[in-house]
Amino acid sequence: MAAYLNRTVSMMSGDGPHNRSPMPSLPDHRQIRNSADNSPLQIFVKAKKKINDIFGEIEDYVKDSVHYMQDLQKEPNILDKDAVTKTEEYVRKVHGIRDVLARDHMKVAFFGRTSNGKSTVINAMLRDKILPSGIGHTTNCFLQVEGSPNDEAYLVLEGTTDHCAVESVGQLAHALCKEKLSESQLVKVYWPKNRCLLLRDDVVFVDSPGVDVTPNLDEWIDLHCLDADVFVLVANAESTLMVTEKNFFHKVSTRLSKPNIFILNNRWDASANEPEFLDQVRRQHQERAIDFLVKELKVCTAKEAEERIFFISAKEALLARIAEQGNTSPSMALAEGFQNRYFEFQDFERKFEECISKSAVKTKFEQHSQRGKFITNELREALDAIYNDAQKLRDDKLLQRKELHNKVNYTEQQLMVITQEMKQKIHNIVEDVEQRVSKALNEEIRRLSNLVDEFNLPFHPEPLVLNIYKKELHTHVETGLGSNLRARLSTALALNMEASQREMTERMQTLIPETQRNTSSIMLPRRQPFEILYRLNCDNLCADFHEDLEFRFSWGITTLIQRFAGSRSSFFAVKNNKRDDPNNTMIPPSPTDNVDGTLLYTSTTAEDWSILSRIALASVSSQGTMGGLLVAGFLMKTVGWRVIVVTGAIYSCLYLYERLTWTNKAKEKSFKKQYVSHATRKLKMIVDLTSANCSHQVQQELSGTFARLCHLVDEATTDMDKTLKGLEVEIMSLETAASRAKVLRNKANYLTHELELFEDAYLKGQH
Structure with a gap:
């Protein structure tokens, strides 16, 4: 048998006498490995790697976009929370696509009636006898063969993660075993990728029980067919397509849009026994298969259908490949025409690889690519x-x-301009106030006697009562002067101050932003109308006032001498002052001394005349009787005694009259006259001080108002700087x-x- 196989291989190589056509030789392992690099399946492998790389970048990009949008949520009016949530959804979607891409493979599902050789075809494509095969109903469940990630051979039952020995597949999946699995249950067989090029290129084979042994076709389709890229219908070339086979694919075509279907007429080696009917039977099978694909399923054109119908012997191909690897020796004779059937099997594999690669790339990656473009376009629009x-x-x-x-x-700039203008304006107002107060106070001082005359508290020369009288008079004068000054000045000054403050406020308010003006009005509350305080302090000012209420005859010798001495002393005092200081003004005389009951009105230059008057009085009073007689004798001799008597009588009457009229009323009048004279002199001394004090109050008020307004402007400027x-x-x-x-x-x-x-x-x- 080995010799026969070797001869057959030699015939296929073109070396033997039985070579009837120039057929290519069987490829060895090196040729298979070299051709694998140029295999159509590499398109899927490269496309899968490329799109995985792209989606890796998309995943990083979406994560970066999410982090960017999350950071951007701190900025107002740019991004809302829904956009971030939507982008976060994209992260999960892209991650899900990457998971699917990692599991994506080219899936081919084999279907057909029982014992048509489905498992044998898969074994032949895998170049090893992996799945159970034989006569009768052999495969009892779905078997999925895929490449092992760690190059180990094992199998896993559906719903578990336990690894079982791959040899147990004959016990688990064989229909003749006692422990039968459900027909819809899936057993995954992991086979080393280095032992099969198809598995290395992410091809997954799914073997199924016969479609004629169960009515659960819909369940099969839902569980195992919806993600298949290619369907292979393994038919028995010794018969024809059965209704059960057609019904299954009719159901598939209703669930999938134009499925890719290959039809393998297996066991075509039986035709070697009837060579005279070979062409007729082949034509018959091919016509029926084309009608099924084109007219019934409408999944392809007639030309495409011709490329998807093959006549093979899976058993022969499996034996040849096992022998080719040197694992076992063939145990059966190969029928005539093996080489044609083998090469047609290879042709099926080549076209199958092209079809599954094209189909898988389109079905697996086109949707992912569109979803990737949708996600990137959505993010681009959002980012734009x-x-x-x-x-x-x-x-x-x-x-x-x-x-x-x-x-x-x-x-x-405006603050600087307004500050200069307001400083000048405040200066002008202060000078005006000072002049007004000075003028008004001088006028009030000139009318001081009227104010003092209005004081009507009972007067008595008793010292205790007089002290109280003076205190009340001080209060009356200070209150009256203040009241009169306020009546003359307060209204005009208040209006002027209010106008100035209003002008300040209006001009400074233009420098404060509108949004802060309400706040500024709270910080600068409305103040009471400004009123100047006139602090005259008459009590202290006139504390050195000493009244003289002693009676003095106005025609007395001492009084006459005092009058004469006072007028002359005043004259000489003015003359001496003018000679000493031409700019010095005359100060009215004031009472300074009280000598022997005589009130002396003098200045600093009248001291000498006071001394002379005292000497004269002393000399007159010291003559005694002799002196009086001499004077009386002299007068009597000169004018006569009658004149002297009459003059003495008149003089005595005048003295008596004045002495009788020297009452408390007269004393009060004299007191007030003395007080007015003293207060006038003292008040004139503080006119400048009082006017300066009032102007200072005005300056403080205006400066304070302007300072508060400047503070508000500074705060507004500070706020604007912070805003900047x-x-x-x-x-x-x-x-x-x-x-x-x-x-x-x-x-x-x-x-x-x-x-x-x-x-x-x-x-x-x-x-």
């Missing part, structure tokens, strides 16, 4: 909107900053946000371009 909003807000903030900066400069700094921070933040949005938007364009290049390379060229 963020960029535009950030730019618009930045422009608005720049305009606000410019306007606010100009406002600050204008405020500072805040705007600077916001502008920088918006510039950073716009810059990052632009970078991420450009990356979205890059990823979209990458997906378009992927579609051009792997999808559009596959149609």
